[in-house]
Amino acid sequence: MKIPTKKSNAKRAYLKPISITPGQFSSEKAIELQDYREDRFSGFFQNKYIKNDILEVIVLQEKDGLALIKLPGRLLEEPACSGSGCYLTIKKSDLKYI
DSSP: OOOOSSOOOOEEEEEOOSEEEEOSSTTEEEEEEEOTTOOEEEEEEEGGGEETTEEEEEEEEEETTEEEEEOSSEESSGGGEETTEEEEEEEGGGEEOO
């Protein structure tokens, strides 16, 4: 999926990480995520985006069982990040709308 260049109907959702561990600072957690190909990515995310062991994300697009999400922080793996943020394409079934 391509990153939208115009305003979209973005919505908030929650994604269950593969793992959550303490971060370098008390205000963050280290999180491991998985994309639709089951490749794994990790990064540090502020505690305010983590509730009940799920990560708040922004869903930018949904198509054919996949969802393009924008993450609320940076990943350690640069291919998933651009100047405007970090994005992953995941299985839509991995999202929870609350």
